[in-house]
Amino acid sequence: MGFTHLDRYADRESWLTFHTSPGQRIWIALSAAFAAGLMPPGAWRALAVLGLVVALGVWSARLPVSALARRIGQALPFFLLPALALPVSVPGPAVLEIGPVSLSGTGLLRAAEIVARATLAVSAVAVVISVTRATDLLRGLDGLPLPRLVKSSLSLGYRYVYLLNDELDRTARAIRSRMGDASRLRLWRARASTLAHLFLRAHDRSARIHAAMLSRGYRDRLPTLQPAATVSRRLTLAIAGLFAVIWLGGLIEVMR
Structure with missing residues (x-):
């Protein structure tokens, strides 16, 4: 990743x-x-x-x-x-x-x-x-010597960037498949209108991921195979x- x-x-x-x-x-x-x-x-x-x-x-x-x-x-x-x-x-x-x-x-x-x-x-x-x-x-x-909460926030924030990028790719593919050979102006209008939906979808997905992490024993620190x-x-x-x-x-x- x-x-x-x-x-x-x-x-x-x-x-x-x-x-x-x-x-x-x-x-x-x-x-x-x-x-x-x-x-x-x-x-x-x-x-x-x-x-x-x-x-x-x-x-x-x-x-x-x-x-x-x-x-x-x-x-x-x-x-x-x-x-x-x-x-x-x-x-x-x-x-x-x-x-x-x-x-x-x-x-x-x-x-x-x-x-x-x-x-x-x-x-x-x-x-x-x-x-x-x-x-x-x-x-x-x-x-x-940083608080564990700060380290966890930076680590999770870095990973959530990829979540947003994944949702953006999915939305862009959906727009291209539905708009077809539309003009660039229509494409930009469609992309602008989907920004709010993109945020809501990413927020909902991040909430599901956080709930899954808590159910698997997450306690403010991500496990890693490399010490x-x-x-x-x-x-x-x-x-x-x-x-x-x-x-x-x-x-x-x-x-x-």
């Missing part, structure tokens, strides 16, 4: 996938994201070092740059739009005037810093997601320590 576009690069052999488990990769991504997000303002040298480490991770994962760029582009609007307001809202000497709007140099630097931080954090997470199967990521969550991979504390602490050292270097850089 799986969408091919989610696990497209998960079967590639690389240093990252060979020497680390899914749980370790999750810790690596979280450490890099926290190091980028908590970096003190103005620590450009530390950000550059962090960027080199993330680039090394991309190289060790053998992930194509085009695939990484697509993943970053999907998250780009979420941190680019808030950054665009900083050159206008942050006070400082104006370096560019566009009509009645003046852009401050301080605001431009802060906007660039936010974009750089977010890009590094998203890149680290995107690398781990791209080279790890979704089912392995869900099993890797068992090594994280959760053990996380090496040494490697995890070493990588987390590397990102902590980079963050401390940024703090020292700002305090000078």
